[in-house]
Amino acid sequence: MNNFEKDQDFLDLLSAWHENKNLTPARRKSLLARLMNDPGLRQELAREIEMAGLTRAAQAGEHRWLELEEILQSGIPQNSSGFENSIMEKLKSSSQKSSKKVFSFPQLSWIGLAASFIFIFSHFSNEQQDKQGVAEIIRLEGKKNSGNIKRILAKGEEFSFEQGLVEMAFRESGVHLVGTGPLQMTLVGNDRVFLKKGEIKLVVPPQGIGFVVDTMERKFVDLGTSFVVQANTQGSKVLVLDGEIAVGARNSRPSQLMRKGSMADFDRGSKMKLRSGIPSGVPEISVPPRVLRPASLTGNILGFPKDPSKLDRNKDFNHGISRQLLPLVQTGFEREDCLQNLISGRPISFNGIAGTYNRFPEAASLRTYDSKLGWLAWYKGKIKAPQPGRYRFWGYADNHLLVAVNGKPVFEGSRYDSAFRNELNIFRNNHPSFPCLNARAGFARGEWFEAEESTVRVDLLFGESSQNHTSGILLIEREGEAYEKTYWGQPKWPLFLTEFPEEKQVAELDALRIHMEENIQGSFSISRDALWQVSSGS
Amino acid sequence: MPSSSTNFNPDEIVRDVVGGNKDRFRLLVKEYGLLVRGYLSARVYHLEDAEDLAQETFVVTFSKLSSYELGTNFRAWLLSIAKFQLSNHWRKTKGRANTMDKFRHDIADAIQPEMMKASNELEKERIAKLLACISKLPDRTRHLIRAGLDGVRVETLAEEMKVKPNAIYQIRHRAHIALRKCMETNEPTPAT
Numbered sequence: 001m002n003n004f005e006k007d008q009d010f011l012d013l014l015s016a017w018h019e020n021k022n023l024t025p026a027r028r029k030s031l032l033a034r035l036m037n038d039p040g041l042r043q044e045l046a047r048e049i050e051m052a053g054l055t056r057a058a059q060a061g062e063h064r065w066l067e068l069e070e071i072l073q074s075g076i077p078q079n080s081s082g083f084e085n086s087i088m089e090k091l092k093s094s095s096q097k098s099s100k101k102v103f104s105f106p107q108l109s110w111i112g113l114a115a116s117f118i119f120i121f122s123h124f125s126n127e128q129q130d131k132q133g134v135a136e137i138i139r140l141e142g143k144k145n146s147g148n149i150k151r152i153l154a155k156g157e158e159f160s161f162e163q164g165l166v167e168m169a170f171r172e173s174g175v176h177l178v179g180t181g182p183l184q185m186t187l188v189g190n191d192r193v194f195l196k197k198g199e200i201k202l203v204v205p206p207q208g209i210g211f212v213v214d215t216m217e218r219k220f221v222d223l224g225t226s227f228v229v230q231a232n233t234q235g236s237k238v239l240v241l242d243g244e245i246a247v248g249a250r251n252s253r254p255s256q257l258m259r260k261g262s263m264a265d266f267d268r269g270s271k272m273k274l275r276s277g278i279p280s281g282v283p284e285i286s287v288p289p290r291v292l293r294p295a296s297l298t299g300n301i302l303g304f305p306k307d308p309s310k311l312d313r314n315k316d317f318n319h320g321i322s323r324q325l326l327p328l329v330q331t332g333f334e335r336e337d338c339l340q341n342l343i344s345g346r347p348i349s350f351n352g353i354a355g356t357y358n359r360f361p362e363a364a365s366l367r368t369y370d371s372k373l374g375w376l377a378w379y380k381g382k383i384k385a386p387q388p389g390r391y392r393f394w395g396y397a398d399n400h401l402l403v404a405v406n407g408k409p410v411f412e413g414s415r416y417d418s419a420f421r422n423e424l425n426i427f428r429n430n431h432p433s434f435p436c437l438n439a440r441a442g443f444a445r446g447e448w449f450e451a452e453e454s455t456v457r458v459d460l461l462f463g464e465s466s467q468n469h470t471s472g473i474l475l476i477e478r479e480g481e482a483y484e485k486t487y488w489g490q491p492k493w494p495l496f497l498t499e500f501p502e503e504k505q506v507a508e509l510d511a512l513r514i515h516m517e518e519n520i521q522g523s524f525s526i527s528r529d530a531l532w533q534v535s536s537g538s
Numbered sequence: 539m540p541s542s543s544t545n546f547n548p549d550e551i552v553r554d555v556v557g558g559n560k561d562r563f564r565l566l567v568k569e570y571g572l573l574v575r576g577y578l579s580a581r582v583y584h585l586e587d588a589e590d591l592a593q594e595t596f597v598v599t600f601s602k603l604s605s606y607e608l609g610t611n612f613r614a615w616l617l618s619i620a621k622f623q624l625s626n627h628w629r630k631t632k633g634r635a636n637t638m639d640k641f642r643h644d645i646a647d648a649i650q651p652e653m654m655k656a657s658n659e660l661e662k663e664r665i666a667k668l669l670a671c672i673s674k675l676p677d678r679t680r681h682l683i684r685a686g687l688d689g690v691r692v693e694t695l696a697e698e699m700k701v702k703p704n705a706i707y708q709i710r711h712r713a714h715i716a717l718r719k720c721m722e723t724n725e726p727t728p729a730t
Contacts, residue, residue: 005708014707017645019692020583020638028641035648045645046652047659051714053580054660055683057572057588058668068567068596072560172561191561210564429694485677 004044009034013045069210134190139167142181153187160184175211176203199230217266219248235267296349297498297534299379301361302342303369320465321374322400323419332407333459343369350379351505352495353462353474355512360470376400376463383458383498383532385451390479393446394493397472399465405456411446417465448479455535475524492523494530548612556604567596572665574620577657581624591627595620671720679713682706
């Protein structure tokens with residue numbers, strides 16, 4: 001058998017296939033000619049390509065068939081159209097006409113009857129399932145209790161009661177629902193409910209992934225989670241307790257993911273207001289402590305003033321914070337003219353960049369800044385490496401992250417829209433195979449820099465282009481050091497730290513590390529041996 | 539991951555779905571999802587495109603299910619739909635294709651029968667073992683296989699691993715042979 005791994009034609013064909021490697025016309029012609037005449041090469045190439053595709057797909061994780069799920073769950077029989085819409089329209093018009101009417105179990109509204117009839121007629125093939133019902137009430141407490149503890153609820157049936165608590169389980173999906181009265185909902189199917197009024201909490205096991213809760217305003221598709229939905233005549237709201245859900249609008253706009261801890265309101269005008277949340281799903285980390293120690297690397301948080309009279313409208317407004325600070329970086333952090341129009345918060349101490357920071361400016365006393373133009377924390381000082389040697393940074397930030405050593409930028413790990421990334425031309429290598437916190441972009445790494453026995457000056461910029469929900473991670477690698485690796489082979493480089501974190505922060509960082517390991521297959525370490533020592537904190 | 543049940547009968551599921559129990563279609567997706575995604579990932583450069591095409595394949599499969607002839611080969615029928623989606627994708631992107639894209643299409647044309655044969659060799663019971671087999675690879679090889687997932691360029695990988703780009707393809711080729719063997723025999727993958 002031919003040893004293809006040493007066959008240059010085979011390797012060139014692979015590089016052309018996988019990497020679009022540029023080959024001369026003559027080379028392409030000769031490769032195609034060989035391919036036509038060599039069945040062994042064709043077979044080995046085909047096997048290699050198939051296997052590469054399969055390993056890519058397998059490692060990409062379980063695909064979410066959102067579009068397919070929508071079709072499967074739409075309740076639309078294969079050869080009819082608009083069934084679901086007709087139900088939703090009836091429910092909607094009912095809501096508008098009788099918003100003050102209180103329904104009580106087992107009284108059924110005409111909507112429920114209509115829904116039941118339509119479902120019964122359109123799903124005649126599921127008679128057996130309908131007989132068994134789609135959900136079973138486990139517990140019902142409170143006013144208008146029917147007394148039938150084991151009541152079976154059928155597909156299309158409306159369920160309502162004035163006051164109390166109901167607990168039910170869906171037969172096929174195993175979804176567990178706890179509702180609080182006053183409650184009014186329709187069991188659209190074994191994997192879908194329409195909530196018109198009240199509050200329900202759902203715990204969705206793996207086999208129930210894809211369970212849908214409809215309200216007038218939105219469609220909430222479970223993606224393996226526990227969440228609470230409330231609905232009333234004014235709108236609906238959702239709180240994600242665990243996992244994540246997809247929130248779909250009642251139009252063709254794409255779904256939006258909400259993750260653990262996120263809460264949002266939806267009004268009848270279909271506006272969504274995110275009340276609190278961690279869109280990235282990354283655990284939140286406390287902002288730097290107020291206490292500044294002699295050993296602390298210190299910094300200032302900077303932003304634009306809210307008062308536009310203090311701004312040069314043409315110069316500042318269109319720039320944003322990262323562009324405003326470009327001259328500072330370009331002059332090796334020497335010229336600070338560009339900071340003149342900015343305001344700053346209290347001095348802060350550096351305790352690493354890791355996780356999500358939702359209230360960084362506020363906690364650092366930068367309260368009156370213009371959040372639309374962003375903020376940046378600038379840490380600077382003289383530090384000494386834990387051991388002499390060559391080092392390089394790894395990391396990523398949403399939005400801005402830059403580190404300079406002795407005035408020269410050695411790492412830039414900002415998001416795609418940062419001026420640091422687009423206008424400074426700093427060496428950067430992207431490693432999408434090493435997952436970062438909240439993007440498929442992956443880790444970036446900087447170039448090696450020398451850190452000998454003496455101290456080096458470090459300048460570190462980290463911040464946000466607008467609003468909040470900032471996240472980032474900054475790790476450091478020492479050349480030649482052996483690091484423990486993750487399952488996928490990513491070294492667990494240590495966080496770049498100048499002080500060992502306090503107990504509370506260690507717990508937060510542990511939560512972050514667990515999140516990374518469980519959700520994105522990344523990791524990092526915290527090591528006393530990797531601490532950089534501060535000799536001068538500002 | 540697909541279940542490794544040898545008793546899986548797609549025709550039975552198709553009959554149920556066509557009969558109105560469309561929830562059962564998820565079983566087909568679960569059983570053949572990785573096969574279709576792998577088939578498309580092998581042929582499309584961007585993984586996201588492959589995932590979209592896989593979804594479109596199952597959406598079309600669902601809508602055309604009543605035209606599937608029971609008793610024939612469901613897997614082949616499904617892959618023919620995936621192939622049709624792929625052709626459509628190539629047709630749509632043809633206008634943007636550069637010389638090397640066209641060369642890839644030429645390669646694909648030249649080895650089409652072999653690719654189909656290679657795809658057929660990957661039985662679903664074996665595919666189910668793939669992740670377990672990957673986990674048995676040495677760290678360095680596993681990292682390399684993982685790097686292919688996000689489209690890390692071979693030059694970048696070669697620089698990072700301090701080897702020549704050709705060596706990346708060689709290591710990957712060896713790893714794939716080891717994985718195939720592991721999937722067939724369920725034996726530990728040899729060091730690569």
